[in-house]
Amino acid sequence: MEEGTSQSLGSSADTALTTDRHTDYDVWQWDAREDCEVRQILDRIADKWSLLAIALLDRRSLRFTELKREIDGISQRMLTRTLRHLERDGLVERTVHPVVPPRVDYALTPLGRTLHATIKSLVVWTEAHQEEIARARADYDQREADLRETSAVGAGS
Amino acid sequence: MEEGTSQSLGSSADTALTTDRHTDYDVWQWDAREDCEVRQILDRIADKWSLLAIALLDRRSLRFTELKREIDGISQRMLTRTLRHLERDGLVERTVHPVVPPRVDYALTPLGRTLHATIKSLVVWTEAHQEEIARARADYDQREADLRETSAVGAGS
């Protein structure tokens, strides 16, 4: 049944750079548990604020307070954490200007730009299918409601 | 129902949402808060198990216990919840066979397949850049360590 649970997860040696053999790859290679890189990146871009920060910085570099003002609703704490994570992953570059009052600029790295470009395809997919999804949800909820009603009536005939 | 939600992405004419300094499309259109479709889809595919389930079902349809066995580590509760969510969004189809013992098959819908295809581009990106990210992290951690050491020494030399 299974092709032998290939555990070649962390084999990030020298082979995985060329992108050709991705058509038949093994699922377990790119999403397993915590040890998988894909999982980590996905967790990073999918958290509550990272994506928004990346999108904003793709337009132009911003300083801390500008980001805080643009990402309305984010707390000081979460903005700092988000930016630190992005910086650590090499997606965002942080520049401190030694002046008073302090000025810190955040900019997307080239790596961050390519990620943003990739994310866009997901956005495009969502926009292309959002009505289909909305319909599916409505249908599902309707079926659910029908089911509940039927069982409430009490199995008539 | 939500008829007005189909704002286009590359709107170049009707921008001027809040600011007019947008060169590209408007960020706020595709990731703002809970009211955004992209946010919901992203939350769906980024949760702990959905992506794995989608990837498995893209190969062939599976029944509940098969999924439970393949997604090692998932709890009964979370598998059910994950599948229900995916079904509600129209990404997975659930087929109940009225036999004893019960048999329930899960299969990806065409919509689910297109989503999986889209997700793959993110996976490809990650695989292509995982070493770059690893290096960035190592560099960052090293700089952090150096900083701590410097401040520990306390303006020596």
Added chain:
DNA sequence: CCGTATCCTAAAGGATACTG
């Protein structure tokens, strides 16, 4: 202005027991 430290709440998710 740009953070860090601390506390607190809400939600995600695991473990376990039970059911048609």
Added chain:
DNA sequence: CAGTATCCTTTAGGATACGG
């Protein structure tokens, strides 16, 4: 087999206060 229901732990993230 394919779920529900319940309890419990862990974590994400907000609020607030303080520091360089």
